[in-house]
Amino acid sequence: MNAPSVSYSITVRLEVPAVGGGVGQLTMAVEQAGGAITALDVTRSGHERLSIDVTCAARDTDHADQLVGVMRSVPGVVIGKVSDRTFLMHLGGKIEMNAKHPIRNRDDLSMIYTPGVARICNAIAKNPEDARRLTIKRNSVAVITDGSAVLGLGNIGPKAALPVMEGKAALFKRFAEIDAWPLCLDTQDVDEIINVVKAVAPGFAGINLEDISAPRCFEIEARLREQLDIPVFHDDQHGTAIVVLAALYNALRVVGKELSKIRIVMSGAGAAGTAIIKLLLAAGATDVVVADIAGVVHRGRDGLAGELAWLADHTNRLGLTGTLSDAIDGADVFIGVSAPGVLTGADVQRMADKAIVFALANPEPEIDPAVAMEYAEVVATGRSDFPNQINNVLAFPGVFRGLLDARSTEVTTPMLIAAARALAGVVTDEELNAAYITPSVFHADVHHAVATAVRQAAGGGLDAVAADGTLEAATSDG
Numbered sequence: 468m469n470a471p472s473v474s475y476s477i478t479v480r481l482e483v484p485a486v487g488g489g490v491g492q493l494t495m496a497v498e499q500a501g502g503a504i505t506a507l508d509v510t511r512s513g514h515e516r517l518s519i520d521v522t523c524a525a526r527d528t529d530h531a532d533q534l535v536g537v538m539r540s541v542p543g544v545v546i547g548k549v550s551d552r553t554f555l556m557h558l559g560g561k562i563e564m565n566a567k568h569p570i571r572n573r574d575d576l577s578m579i580y581t582p583g584v585a586r587i588c589n590a591i592a593k594n595p596e597d598a599r600r601l602t603i604k605r606n607s608v609a610v611i612t613d614g615s616a617v618l619g620l621g622n623i624g625p626k627a628a629l630p631v632m633e634g635k636a637a638l639f640k641r642f643a644e645i646d647a648w649p650l651c652l653d654t655q656d657v658d659e660i661i662n663v664v665k666a667v668a669p670g671f672a673g674i675n676l677e678d679i680s681a682p683r684c685f686e687i688e689a690r691l692r693e694q695l696d697i698p699v700f701h702d703d704q705h706g707t708a709i710v711v712l713a714a715l716y717n718a719l720r721v722v723g724k725e726l727s728k729i730r731i732v733m734s735g736a737g738a739a740g741t742a743i744i745k746l747l748l749a750a751g752a753t754d755v756v757v758a759d760i761a762g763v764v765h766r767g768r769d770g771l772a773g774e775l776a777w778l779a780d781h782t783n784r785l786g787l788t789g790t791l792s793d794a795i796d797g798a799d800v801f802i803g804v805s806a807p808g809v810l811t812g813a814d815v816q817r818m819a820d821k822a823i824v825f826a827l828a829n830p831e832p833e834i835d836p837a838v839a840m841e842y843a844e845v846v847a848t849g850r851s852d853f854p855n856q857i858n859n860v861l862a863f864p865g866v867f868r869g870l871l872d873a874r875s876t877e878v879t880t881p882m883l884i885a886a887a888r889a890l891a892g893v894v895t896d897e898e899l900n901a902a903y904i905t906p907s908v909f910h911a912d913v914h915h916a917v918a919t920a921v922r923q924a925a926g927g928g929l930d931a932v933a934a935d936g937t938l939e940a941a942t943s944d945g
Contacts, residue, residue: 469526469527470503470526470852471501471502471503471523471524471525471526471530472524472525472526472852473505473524473552474553475524475525475526475527475528475530475531475553476505476522476523476524476525476551476552476553477522477523477525477531477534477535477549477550477551477552478506478520478521478522478549478550478552479520479521479522479523479535479538479546479547479548479549479550480510480518480519480520480546480547480548480549480550481493481518481519481521481538481544481545481546481547482516482517482518482519482544482545482547483516483517483519483541483543483544483545484515484516484517484543485512485513485514485515485516485517486515487543489517489541489542489543489544490507490517490519492541492542493521493538493541493544494507496537496538496540496541497521497523497534497537497538499537500533500534500537501525501526501530502523502524502525502530502534502537503523503524504521504522504523505522505523505524506520506521506522507519507520507521507522508520508522518547521538522552531551535549557630557633560633561630561633561634561636561637562633562636562637562640562649566579587601598669599672599874602670603646603670604669604670604671604672605672605871606644606645606646606672606871607645607646607647607648607670607671607672607673608639608645608646608647608648608671608672608673608674608675608867608871609647609648609650609664609667609668609670609671609673609674609675610632610635610636610639610647610648610649610650610675610677611650611652611660611664611674611675611676611677611679612625612628612631612632612649612650612651612652612676612677612678612679613625613628613651613652613654613655613660613678613679614626614627614628614651614655614678615655615678615679615680615683616678616679616680616681616684616703616738617631617678618631618678618829619828619829619830622655622680625651625652625653626651628651628678629649629651631677631678632649632650632651632677633649635647635649635675635677635702636648636649638860638863638864639863639864639867641864642860642864642865642908642913642914643864643865643867643868643914643918644868645864645867645868645871647675648671650663650667655683657683657686657687657690660679660687661687661690661691661694664691664695665691665694665695668695668697671697672697672870672871672874673697673698673699673700673867673870673871674691674695674697674698674699674700675700675701675702675863675867676688676691676699676700676701676702676703677701677702677703678703679701679703680738681737681738681741681774682773682774684701684703684704684738685738685741685773685774688701688704692877692878696876697876698867698870698875698876698877698878699878700863700866700867700870700878701738701742702859702863703738703739703742703859704738704739704741704742705742705746705866705878705883706859706862706863706866707739707742707743707804707827707857707859708739708742708743708745708746708747708883708887709746709861709862709866709883709886709887709890710857710858710859710861710862710887710890710905711743711746711747711802711825711827711857712743712746712747712750712883712884712887712891713861713862713886713887713888713890713891713905714825714847714855714857714891714904714905715747715800715802715823715825716887716888716891717891717894717899717904717905718800718823718825718845718847718904719823720899721844721845721899721900721901721904722821722823722844722845723821724799724821726747726750726751726752727751727752727753728753729752729754729799729800730754730755730756730797730798730799730800730819731747731752731754731755731756731798731799731800731801731802732755732756732757732758732791732794732795732798732800732801732802733755733756733757733758733801733802733803733804734757734758734759734791734801734802734803734804734805734806734809734810734833735757735759735803735804735805735806735828736757736758736759736764736774736775736778737759737804737805739804740757740759740802740804740805741774741777741778743802743804744757744778744781744782745880746880746883746884746887748781748782749880749883749884750884750887753784754784754785755782755783756782756783756785756787756794756798757778757782757783758790758791758794759775759805762788762789762790762791763783763787763788763789763790763791763793763794764778764779764782764783765779765783765786765787765788766779766780766783766786767786767788768788791809791810791814792810792811792814795810795814795815795817795818796817796818797817797818797819798818798819798822799818799819799821799822799823800822800823800824800825801815801818801822801823801824801825801826801833802825802827803825803826803827803828803832803833803834804827804828805828805833806828806833807828807831807832807833808831808833808834809833809834810824810826810833810834810839811834811838812834812838812839812841812842814834815834815838815839815841815842815843816842818842818843821844822842822843822844822845823843823844823845823846824839824843824845824846824847825846825847825848825857826839826846826847826848827847827848827849827857828849829849829850830850832848832849832850836848836850836853844901845901845904847904847905854902854903855902855903855904855905856905857905858905858908860908861890861905861906861908861913861917862886862887862890862917864914864917865886865889865890865913865914865915865916865917865918865921866878866882866883866886866917866918866921868914868917868918868921868922869882869886869917869918869919869920869921869922869923869924869925870882870921870922870925872918872922873921873922873925873926875925879924879925881924882921882924882925884924885920885921885923885924886917886920886921886924888920889916889917889919889920889921890905890906890913890916890917892916893906893910893912893913893916894906
């Protein structure tokens with residue numbers, strides 16, 4: 468049974484008798500029902516009644532409703548307003564645009580807008596490269612989706628995808644001071660998506676593709692990289708791959724094994740799985756086997772095309788066939804980016820000594836982490852309620868900060884490997900252990916380390932920055 472999560476946190480405004488142990492009965496009832504009370508705030512007090520805001524975490528929406536019913540059943544309790552804290556955080560959206568300069572008088576207006584802005588337009592028309600220096604372009608990223616593969620929710624469309632893209636933009640700002648703009652496209656046609664992104668690209672210094680289903684995402688990314696002069700990064704592929712490689716570097720440090728000498732078995736051959744395998748091979752892995760819903764990928768399997776054909780040609784050097792369970796025997800590492808319940812404790816028990824298990828399917832991993840921990844030396848998941856969370860937010864803000872600072876026009880494999888090494892290096896030898904192979908996203912060094920590594924790998928220097936944090940003072944029209 469899942470533990471209560473802040474994702475399903477509610478605040479219940481209620482009244483309870485001021486005497487007679489009503490508050491104690493209330494908290495006991497919630498806890499006995501499996502809820503976790505995180506706050507009790509008295510909003511009004513009288514001789515006979517107390518008004519209290521009770522904040523508690525539930526397992527899911529049904530459990531939240533159950534907890535409200537439990538509170539209502541306590542003698543003397545009168546339920547008022549019930550608020551879902553997650554929904555409250557999303558009311559009106561999570562991001563906004565703010566002007567960097569106040570518009571206090573006509574002078575400000577004349578410089579920020581007409582007639583003064585015309586001078587800036589003419590300067591950029593004469594020298595288009597000045598757009599980076601004189602507009603938001605230098606620090607802006609477009610977060611592009613068609614809503615076809617959102618989280619674990621599937622093809623829910625562009626409107627339903629917008630909350631995720633807003634969240635992505637908020638993370639860009641929080642962790643890398645990048646202005647990101649969510650663009651949710653009402654088309655899932657490859658050519659239309661490419662044409663739209665090309666049309667809006669002049670206003671951005673980078674493109675972050677997000678939640679676009681495979682195999683279309685491969686073609687969209689490849690064609691945009693060919694046609695644009697700004698970096699194109701598909702976070703579901705490359706962000707995931709960076710963090711997995713970083714976590715694996717540190718997990719191997721824990722168990723005392725080398726990347727070039729281990730056997731890795733992967734479950735999942737979609738966008739994330741393919742990108743992870745390509746990066747692992749580029750980083751020095753030599754023995755990788757991948758399985759999908761149809762079993763182990765090998766050269767003799769029928770119906771292979773596109774990325775699956777590439778995987779068949781570049782993995783499974785021993786020519787294994789059969790199921791994931793067949794392939795797992797003696798493996799040093801399991802990496803899952805697939806579906807719940809595809810791996811069992813018996814499977815992990817048949818892996819090599821000091822096995823490593825990354826069960827990354829969300830919200831339900833490929834194997835219960837508690838079961839995996841009985842047999843594996845190191846276990847990681849994509850969840851925040853277990854140790855060793857492998858989360859893309861550890862990578863993408865710093866990656867784009869480095870790309871933008873280097874004025875890079877592309878994303879290369881050496882940049883991705885540099886990012887992974889830098890991320891792994893944030894965890895010091897003194898800190899490293901089986902339950903701490905990835906740093907917290909709030910670690911002060913994470914995003915700076917990744918950004919620096921990417922910028923250096925790109926061979927670029929920082930934009931000139933003035934003492935007030937802005938670009939060095941612009942020259943006049945001449």
